[in-house]
Amino acid sequence: MTIPVVAEQLAVGTRTVDTGRGVRIHKTVIEQPVTIDERLVRDEVEIKHVAVDRIVALEEAPTTRHEGDTMIVPILEEVLVVERRVRIKEELHITRIQREETHREAVVLKAEQVSIERFDESGTPPTK
Template identity: 35%
Template sequence: MPSTSSLTGVPADPSVIPVIEEQAEIVTVHRQTGALRVRVESDVVDEALALEHLARDYDTHRVPRGLPVAEARAPWHEGEVLVVPVYEEVEVVERRLILKEEIRLTPRAHRASRHVAVPLRKERGVIERLQADGTWQEVPTDTDATE
């Protein structure tokens, strides 16, 4: 009877060579190692805006006339100057219309700048990481370094 190997139970015949094959199996195990949460904060900030303001007023110059006229005339322009006639009736033997004075209005423009606070909403995203002790800690972002 041929002898057998005591370790493998395979015959110790030198012409028989046992072949053994190992196989690997990969198993994926999912486990939570941490957590992130994102929230959006909204703030209202006052930002100063420069506004340009254009105002117009008039230089007033009174010119006494005392001229008799046949009829009243509506206000008129002489270039940029607005001329507003002022009349009065005077009794003489006959009634006459006298141009008492002219009020001349010359426009002047004033340009000014002023700053007005305008409320603007700004939002920023906050990313927080769950810590081992159960608290949340904000994760710094690239934009936090530039602000």
């Protein structure tokens, strides 16, 4: 005697169905004025001519140097005497001055807002 054995099998799949329903998406851009308030740092340079009028030997001629925030640049000149000497005519004293100020400016920021509207096959929104 034979006894039949039965087994069920399941096949799962997907398909696209047009239901006639859909959505509308509305996007709007809003502008919102905003004031920014930032601190800015700016360097300024102050140049002062300082008369020196000092004779120095050629090998002793000074070079650019710094004294604190001030850079001193010697201005040299050869002077004809019985012998040639280097005279420091003047120095440039360059001082860095750092100033801090507040900068205020109005700017416009934009943001997008989206609203979604669902509708049925007739194109009318469904009632709740």
